[in-house]
Amino acid sequence: MVLIKSISGIRGTIGGREGTNLTPPDVVKFSTGFGRWVRDNSSSTKIVIGRDARISGEIISKLVSSTLQSVGFDVIDLGLSTTPTVEMAVVAEKAGGGIILTASHNPMEWNALKLLNQKGEFVSATDGEQILNYGEKQDQAFAPIDKIGSYQNADGYIDWHIDQILMLPEVEVDTIRKSNFKVVVDAVNSTGGIAVPALLKRFGIEEITCLNCEPNGQFDHNPEPLPENLSAISKTIKAGKYDLGIVVDPDVDRLVLICEDGSFFGEEYTLVAVADYILAKNKGSAVSNLSSTRALKDVCNRYGVDYQASAVGEVNVVEKMKQIGAVIGGEGNGGIIYPGLHYGRDALVGIALFLSHLAKSGKKMTELKNQYPQYHISKNKLELTSGTDVDDLLLKVKDKYSQHEINNTDGLKVDFEDGWIHLRKSNTEPIIRVISESHDKASAEKLSAEMISEIQAIISKIA
Numbered sequence: 447m448v449l450i451k452s453i454s455g456i457r458g459t460i461g462g463r464e465g466t467n468l469t470p471p472d473v474v475k476f477s478t479g480f481g482r483w484v485r486d487n488s489s490s491t492k493i494v495i496g497r498d499a500r501i502s503g504e505i506i507s508k509l510v511s512s513t514l515q516s517v518g519f520d521v522i523d524l525g526l527s528t529t530p531t532v533e534m535a536v537v538a539e540k541a542g543g544g545i546i547l548t549a550s551h552n553p554m555e556w557n558a559l560k561l562l563n564q565k566g567e568f569v570s571a572t573d574g575e576q577i578l579n580y581g582e583k584q585d586q587a588f589a590p591i592d593k594i595g596s597y598q599n600a601d602g603y604i605d606w607h608i609d610q611i612l613m614l615p616e617v618e619v620d621t622i623r624k625s626n627f628k629v630v631v632d633a634v635n636s637t638g639g640i641a642v643p644a645l646l647k648r649f650g651i652e653e654i655t656c657l658n659c660e661p662n663g664q665f666d667h668n669p670e671p672l673p674e675n676l677s678a679i680s681k682t683i684k685a686g687k688y689d690l691g692i693v694v695d696p697d698v699d700r701l702v703l704i705c706e707d708g709s710f711f712g713e714e715y716t717l718v719a720v721a722d723y724i725l726a727k728n729k730g731s732a733v734s735n736l737s738s739t740r741a742l743k744d745v746c747n748r749y750g751v752d753y754q755a756s757a758v759g760e761v762n763v764v765e766k767m768k769q770i771g772a773v774i775g776g777e778g779n780g781g782i783i784y785p786g787l788h789y790g791r792d793a794l795v796g797i798a799l800f801l802s803h804l805a806k807s808g809k810k811m812t813e814l815k816n817q818y819p820q821y822h823i824s825k826n827k828l829e830l831t832s833g834t835d836v837d838d839l840l841l842k843v844k845d846k847y848s849q850h851e852i853n854n855t856d857g858l859k860v861d862f863e864d865g866w867i868h869l870r871k872s873n874t875e876p877i878i879r880v881i882s883e884s885h886d887k888a889s890a891e892k893l894s895a896e897m898i899s900e901i902q903a904i905i906s907k908i909a
Contacts, residue, residue, distance in 0.1 A: 451476075451578055457549050457558030460502045468557055470509055477513040479581025480545065480561055483573065484519070488542030488564045491595065493519045494535045496527030496603075497547035498696040499636040499661035502557045506547050510559065511597055518589035520596045524603045526637050526661055528698035529560070530792035531607045535600070536566035537788070543569075548697035551670035554663060567789050568761045604641050608648055611798045614786055616727055618802040623650035625805040627689045630704070632657045632679040634669045636696035638793070645794055646692075649801065657682065671695050671702040671780060673710050684708035690804070690811050694793045700780040701793035703800065705811035713780040714739040718818055720782050720796055721774045723803035725749045730773030733766045735759070736859050737823075737868050737881045738778030744819045757856035758870065764789045778823070821865075824890035826880040827872075828898050834905070836871040836878060842904050843869065843897075865889060867897050 449458035449467050456476045458468030465472065484493060493514050497503040503526075511521040522539055524532060529546050536544040542564050549556035561569045561577060569577065580586070589595070612619055629651055633639035639659030646654050657679055658666045668675040671693045679691045683704055690711075691704030703711035711719075718741045721732050725745065731752035734742050738755075746753035756766035763783060767775040775783045782796035783789060807814055830836065840858045851861035857870035857879075865884030872879065878901065882893040 452574065455545075455558055455560045455574070456578075456581075457552070457556060457560075459555045460557060461555075468506075470505075473506055473509045473559065474513045475584060476559060476577070476581040477510045477545070478517060478584075478586045479577050479579070480543065480559070481514050481517040481519055482580045482586050483577045484542040484564075485517075486576075487573075490540055490542035490564065491518065491520050492522055492539055492541040494522045494524065494532055494539055494541045494544040494562075494600075495547065496524035496532040496535070496544075498528075498698075499526055499639075499663045500547075500549070500554060500557055500696065501663040503547055503663065506557055506559075510545055510547065515595040515597060516588050517586060518593050518595050520598070522598050522600050524600050526640060527603060528607070528637050528641050528794070530699055530788070530790050530794060531603050531641070533562060533566035533790040533792075534607055534610065534788050535603050536562055536564065538606075539600075546697065550697055551695045551700070553669065554665045565789070567764060570761065604637075604644065607794065608641075608645050610787060611645070611795050612648060614795070614798070616724065616786065616802065617798045618805055619649060621805040622801045625689075625801075626653075627651050627801065627805075628653040628655075628687065630655045630657065630679055630682050630686075630688050630691040631659060632676065632691065632693045633659045633661075634665050634667065634671075634694075634696055635660055635662050636665070636669070636698075637661050638694035638696070638698045641698055641794055642692060642694060642797065645797060649798075655682065655686070655688070665696070669696050671700055671713065676702070676704070676710075679704055680708040680710075692797060698793045699791040701782060701796040701800075702780045703811070705815065707812055709812065711811055711815050714778040714821075714823060715741065715815060715818060716780045716796060716800070717774075717776040717778065717782055718742050718745055719803055719814065720776075720784075720799045721745055722818070723799055723806075724774040724784070725751060728773045731770050733763055733770070733772045733775035735763055735777050736853060736856050737870075739821050739823065740866065740883060741819045741821055755853065755855070755859075760791055762856075821883050821885060822887045822890045823881065823883045824887070824894050826882075826894045826898065828878045828880055828901060830876040830878065830905075832876050834876060839878075839901065839904060840869060840871070843901065846900065846904075862893075865893050867893055869897070869901075
């Protein structure tokens with residue numbers, strides 16, 4: 447059983463003992479710390495909360511809301527919602543912050559408190575550390591009876607979120623409606639089962655087949671939207687005459703698409719296709735993280751615009767996007783960040799922009815995919831002896847490959863003519879993550895294998 451306290455919040459498995467799992471005392475402790483931090487950084491007395499459909503969600507939500515009221519905050523509870531909806535509601539409500547109760551793609555025994563600032567964006571590393579410190583100190587003064595905060599259910603925010611998407615000038619509502627798409631949706635029995643069909647119906651899409659769309663938290667399969675977990679939707683599409691499949695994770699911030707033949711469009715290519723559509727309309731730069739496909743850079747080169755890579759993590763992508771004024775960005779896990787709506791990964795706006803692209807192109811999904819440079823990513827890890835100086839190891843690798851393009855913003859990335867390697871150390875276990883990309887699977891795996899051999903040789907020489 448696990449409890450992980452990080453700068454972005456607190457997550458863990460349900461049950462067990464305090465301090466080793468996500469137990470009620472842990473939830474109360476860190477909700478209190480978050481309330482104290484909001485008090486330090488905002489004059490607002492409001493905090494927005496919302497949750498995915500996990501079985502533990504209702505219990506955790508009651509603990510969080512009661513704790514925040516006890517430190518004097520007015521709680522606006524969106525109930526069953528999505529991460530991007532809560533992010534946008536923080537701004538709409540002029541709240542001092544927000545808490546999303548979701549463990550994202552983790553299995554059903556997990557839950558988490560993901561923390562937002564008053565901009566509806568994930569808190570920074572510095573702020574996250576401060577919140578954790580406040581929670582650990584447990585010296586918060588609670589509100590007297592006449593200062594206890596209020597509680598309000600706020601229904602309808604998912605519909606409001608959809609309204610905001612439909613008003614975007616880049617979203618081709620009429621073109622999508624005329625395309626008469628037939629769609630299969632897999633929402634892993636979480637809140638995507640509410641939000642995604644509702645969005646599709648607003649586009650006039652009538653033929654929607656829903657798999658796992660009842661928001662009961664009983665995940666029918668591993669909730670991470672990877673090909674090995676999505677055989678059911680692939681088989682459904684193969685057996686019927688559908689135009690595409692749409693898959694979201696439990697909190698609806700990752701979007702994965704399935705082609706009309708049941709093959710995978712590829713989570714890396716969700717951002718590539720949406721960026722292609724946006725850059726054709728709005729010339730500007732684009733950002734993804736260092737472990738995302740080179741295909742986005744290729745698309746940017748085609749439009750003659752700047753591409754930049756950030757460290758891994760949504761908060762880092764957002765920071766880089768703001769820094770260079772990017773018009774589109776995201777991560778290769780199917781995360782679309784469209785600043786024309788808000789600075790957060792949002793599967794719903796991703797669906798709207800992708801369907802606009804597909805409808806305007808007049809192509810099948812497989813035809814659209816084939817127009818992009820084809821790459822394959824291989825993800826591996828190298829286990830190290832405890833106590834290995836990973837930073838020194840990466841410096842030695844950097845020296846060895848100094849004739850190539852190097853980026854050490856986040857670990858070490860080496861760019862070759864036919865691909866790249868990204869090395870990242872884990873903060874929780876003695877391993878190096880080895881991520882590589884090339885034009886085909888065999889070449890990508892060869893790059894990783896060669897790099898792992900090089901690192902092992904360096905370790906042997908040190909020993």
